[in-house]
Amino acid sequence: MDMSERKLQILQAIILNYLETAEPVGSRTISRRFLMDLSSATIRNEMSDLEEMGLIEQPHTSAGRVPSSKGYRLYVDQLMKRDTVDDQQVGILMNLLKDKTVQLDSLLREIGDLLATLTKYTTVVTMPQLKRSKLKHLQLMPLDEHSAILVLVTDGNIVRNHVIPLQHPMDSRSLYRISDVLNQELSGLSVAQMDLPLIQKIKRELNVDSEVMESLLDAISDTLQHADDGDVFTSGTTNILSFPEFSDIARARSLMEFLSQKDQILHLISTEEKTSGPGLKIRIGTENQIEQLHDCSIVTANYRYGDRTIGTISVVGPMRMDYQKVVSALEGLMQDFPDLFFTGSGHNAITQEDTNGRET
Amino acid sequence: MDMSERKLQILQAIILNYLETAEPVGSRTISRRFLMDLSSATIRNEMSDLEEMGLIEQPHTSAGRVPSSKGYRLYVDQLMKRDTVDDQQVGILMNLLKDKTVQLDSLLREIGDLLATLTKYTTVVTMPQLKRSKLKHLQLMPLDEHSAILVLVTDGNIVRNHVIPLQHPMDSRSLYRISDVLNQELSGLSVAQMDLPLIQKIKRELNVDSEVMESLLDAISDTLQHADDGDVFTSGTTNILSFPEFSDIARARSLMEFLSQKDQILHLISTEEKTSGPGLKIRIGTENQIEQLHDCSIVTANYRYGDRTIGTISVVGPMRMDYQKVVSALEGLMQDFPDLFFTGSGHNAITQEDTNGRET
DNA sequence: GTTAGCACTCCTCTCGTTCGAGTGCTAACA
DNA sequence: TGTTAGCACTCGAACGAGAGGAGTGCTAAC
Numbered sequence: 001m002d003m004s005e006r007k008l009q010i011l012q013a014i015i016l017n018y019l020e021t022a023e024p025v026g027s028r029t030i031s032r033r034f035l036m037d038l039s040s041a042t043i044r045n046e047m048s049d050l051e052e053m054g055l056i057e058q059p060h061t062s063a064g065r066v067p068s069s070k071g072y073r074l075y076v077d078q079l080m081k082r083d084t085v086d087d088q089q090v091g092i093l094m095n096l097l098k099d100k101t102v103q104l105d106s107l108l109r110e111i112g113d114l115l116a117t118l119t120k121y122t123t124v125v126t127m128p129q130l131k132r133s134k135l136k137h138l139q140l141m142p143l144d145e146h147s148a149i150l151v152l153v154t155d156g157n158i159v160r161n162h163v164i165p166l167q168h169p170m171d172s173r174s175l176y177r178i179s180d181v182l183n184q185e186l187s188g189l190s191v192a193q194m195d196l197p198l199i200q201k202i203k204r205e206l207n208v209d210s211e212v213m214e215s216l217l218d219a220i221s222d223t224l225q226h227a228d229d230g231d232v233f234t235s236g237t238t239n240i241l242s243f244p245e246f247s248d249i250a251r252a253r254s255l256m257e258f259l260s261q262k263d264q265i266l267h268l269i270s271t272e273e274k275t276s277g278p279g280l281k282i283r284i285g286t287e288n289q290i291e292q293l294h295d296c297s298i299v300t301a302n303y304r305y306g307d308r309t310i311g312t313i314s315v316v317g318p319m320r321m322d323y324q325k326v327v328s329a330l331e332g333l334m335q336d337f338p339d340l341f342f343t344g345s346g347h348n349a350i351t352q353e354d355t356n357g358r359e360t
Numbered sequence: 361m362d363m364s365e366r367k368l369q370i371l372q373a374i375i376l377n378y379l380e381t382a383e384p385v386g387s388r389t390i391s392r393r394f395l396m397d398l399s400s401a402t403i404r405n406e407m408s409d410l411e412e413m414g415l416i417e418q419p420h421t422s423a424g425r426v427p428s429s430k431g432y433r434l435y436v437d438q439l440m441k442r443d444t445v446d447d448q449q450v451g452i453l454m455n456l457l458k459d460k461t462v463q464l465d466s467l468l469r470e471i472g473d474l475l476a477t478l479t480k481y482t483t484v485v486t487m488p489q490l491k492r493s494k495l496k497h498l499q500l501m502p503l504d505e506h507s508a509i510l511v512l513v514t515d516g517n518i519v520r521n522h523v524i525p526l527q528h529p530m531d532s533r534s535l536y537r538i539s540d541v542l543n544q545e546l547s548g549l550s551v552a553q554m555d556l557p558l559i560q561k562i563k564r565e566l567n568v569d570s571e572v573m574e575s576l577l578d579a580i581s582d583t584l585q586h587a588d589d590g591d592v593f594t595s596g597t598t599n600i601l602s603f604p605e606f607s608d609i610a611r612a613r614s615l616m617e618f619l620s621q622k623d624q625i626l627h628l629i630s631t632e633e634k635t636s637g638p639g640l641k642i643r644i645g646t647e648n649q650i651e652q653l654h655d656c657s658i659v660t661a662n663y664r665y666g667d668r669t670i671g672t673i674s675v676v677g678p679m680r681m682d683y684q685k686v687v688s689a690l691e692g693l694m695q696d697f698p699d700l701f702f703t704g705s706g707h708n709a710i711t712q713e714d715t716n717g718r719e720t
Numbered sequence: 721g722t723t724a725g726c727a728c729t730c731c732t733c734t735c736g737t738t739c740g741a742g743t744g745c746t747a748a749c750a
Numbered sequence: 751t752g753t754t755a756g757c758a759c760t761c762g763a764a765c766g767a768g769a770g771g772a773g774t775g776c777t778a779a780c
Contacts, residue, residue, distance in 0.1 A: 024772095024773090026772065026773050026774085027773075027774080028772080028773075038722085038723095039722070039723050039724080040723090040773090041722075041723050041724070041725090041775095042721085042722055042723070044773090044774070044775075045721095045722090045775095047774095048774090048775080058773095058774090060729085060730065060731075061728090061729050061730060061773085061774065061775095062728085062729045062730045062731070062771095062772070062773050062774060063730080063731075063772080063773065063774090064772080064773065064774095102507060102523050103523060136503070137501050137502060137503070137509075139499060139501050139511070141497050141499050141511070141513060142497060143462075143496070143497070143513065143517060147462060149513060149517070149519060151499070151501065151511050151519065151521075153501060153503065153509060157503060157509070157523065159509060159511065159521040161511075161519040163462050163463060163517070172540075172543075176536060180532075183532075237597075237616075237620070238613055238616045238617045238620055241609055241612060241613040241616070242613065247609055249601055249607055249609060249612070252601060252609070253598055253601040253602065256597075256598045256601070257598045260597070260598055384742090386741065386742050386743085387742075387743080388741080388742075398753085398754095399753070399754050399755080400742090400754095401744095401753075401754055401755070401756090402752085402753055402754070404742090404743070404744075405744095405752095405753090407743095408743090408744080418742095418743090419762095420760085420761065420762070421742085421743070421744095421759090421760050421761060421762095422740095422741070422742050422743060422759085422760045422761045422762070423741080423742070423743090423761080423762075424741080424742065424743095
């Protein structure tokens with residue numbers, strides 16, 4: 001079946017109306033509101049074709065049509081207006097953020113909150129993982145007789161701390177000295193690079209005298225290896241409860257529970273990440289691997305530090321999401337923070353997903 | 361009207377049955393399940409009295425009775441079994457936590473998660489405020505040309521960091537030196553004590569030579585004064601969606617939204633705090649000031665560092681809450697972490713609220 | 721190719737009915 | 751005097767029938 005211009009118009013009309021009303025759209029509505037020069041009967045015929053093509057669906061006979069995952073996908077890829085972003089609201093608010101924050105993690109949290117407020121959907125931000133970060137500065141601080149605190153400043157001025165057990169008490173002088181040496185050797189390296197051989201090398205160079213020192217170094221290396229705190233920040237989860245598609249409380253609950261499980265989200269992100277590129281990525285309904293997300297769409301932007309992608313900012317909403325608004329908001333964000341995103345290939349670079357949505 | 365023993369038994373029966381079924385309880389049920397030697401008619405008469413006393417309510421004429429705030433209050437104060445805590449589950453899990461964490465904030469978060477899982481309600485933990493904390497150690501770390509990071513270790517080994525603007529670049533040597541001096545002067549003091557006069561004194565003693573140094577000290581003092589990050593940690597919010605009393609999605613939403621507004625919670629806690637004492641505090645239904653909490657009950661424990669109360673751990677659930685379970689869990693917690701709670705006056709010290717619940 | 725017309729489907733809403741749980745009251749009983 | 755059986759009454763929940771309406775697919779005419 002060939003895809004006429006008219007069919008596209010009708011599909012678009014269905015989607016626009018459905019985004020607005022959340023009710024199945026009938027042929028008569030389209031004929032009256034969108035394509036006044038066509039009768040409802042004509043539109044009915046076209047709709048029947050669109051349904052056969054898998055772009056729209058009928059909840060039951062005698063109901064109007066609803067867009068399918070595939071239909072939304074076509075809309076997002078071809079029909080959606082991709083006008084240049086000049087959303088004042090975004091701009092103004094973003095500017096407020098800009099000077100306020102020099103620490104990447106706080107900035108990301110603020111962005112998450114802001115996006116949730118603006119879009120009225122839920123945002124999910126994965127924080128940079130320690131393993132992928134570069135060390136900027138490192139410092140040991142005395143805590144008590146049995147432990148010291150290892151403070152790490154990494155890419156984006158993110159500060160993390162870990163408690164390091166001490167075999168014997170150490171004064172701050174010694175801790176400073178060790179910090180200095182470690183800084184010289186390690187700063188500028190990515191945490192993943194700080195493996196055992198490197199530590200061994202440092203031990204040799206330091207000409208480690210005491211057993212105490214040795215165990216301290218081991219503890220530090222151990223901490224660096226095992227600290228793997230990919231944190232997840234979510235904002236606006238309660239917005240989910242205002243969508244009619246989640247008026248069924250069980251459904252809302254299952255989604256909210258999923259979103260509160262950080263490990264699951266990290267797992268999801270890490271498995272999907274290979275397909276990542278510059279620009280936004282949109283996953284619609286059943287294009288999501290996870291069952292709890294089959295009713296949802298996710299728009300994701302990867303953020304970077306330097307030339308490495310180190311995390312993601314996503315907006316999660318029902319399939320019947322205002323894609324245009326979400327895409328505008330995210331693109332506005334990307335324009336406002338060029339340091340944080342890849343903006344190479346112009347702002348129209350939405351990565352397409354291989355159509356691996358189910359067909360039944 | 362006098363309060364006979366029998367009336368108390370009936371009240372207790374109503375509450376127990378209602379906790380279990382979430383359905384209004386009729387006279388016949390009580391006669392069959394709890395007080396087999398009395399007829400339903402007798403019980404009806406007594407129930408009528410209990411209603412007049414404001415302890416139970418009738419949703420509508422031909423329905424059974426439901427406990428009122430006042431009824432729950434009486435139950436909690438007089439009827440509830442306060443058996444010695446030996447909840448194995450709590451004990452085992454708490455022990456897992458004990459050695460794992462030396463940092464108070466992580467410990468509190470873990471406790472919050474644990475309590476939410478155990479009770480199936482929602483937990484709200486207010487983190488210690490910086491202002492109320494004592495400084496243990498302080499350290500300036502270089503960040504870039506325009507800023508340094510001030511890392512503070514306070515009571516309970518909580519690590520916080522703030523970015524400090526620099527007028528001119530400073531090398532780590534100088535930062536170390538200043539850190540040393542500040543440590544000598546400030547550590548052991550509460551943050552609230554670090555006011556302007558003290559800073560002036562330090563300036564004089566340091567015999568501050570350069571303008572650079574002076575502005576740095578000002579920035580630090582400014583940061584200490586204005587950092588007021590009472591954080592709030594919540595866990596198990598999605599549990600709310602499983603209670604029949606929140607099957608109305610609007611109601612659930614209003615509560616969840618309230619719980620996600622950290623500033624509101626902090627405000628609530630800080631206004632209610634004056635009535636705080638050792639032991640648990642229970643607020644039932646309309647005893648809560650905030651409207652969104654009129655259907656809820658909150659059981660709160662204050663935690664301490666040394667001899668000062670510095671924060672609270674609360675369990676929030678529907679009025680029809682299993683008070684006994686929640687109280688056991690919290691008391692178990694208090695027994696397992698004696699350093700964290702006041703446990704002076706035995707474990708039965710529930711603070712009573714002045715009965716300021718509405719009466720209509 | 722387009723459209724009017726029509727039969728058909730199926731959801732939704734409403735209304736009346738029934739059913740049952742529960743109450744309050746009264747009168748009888750111990 | 752307290753307890754109980756009996757009974758009329760209330761009111762929500764559940765059910766089913768029926769009306770209404772939105773929407774469809776098909777056919778035939780333009």
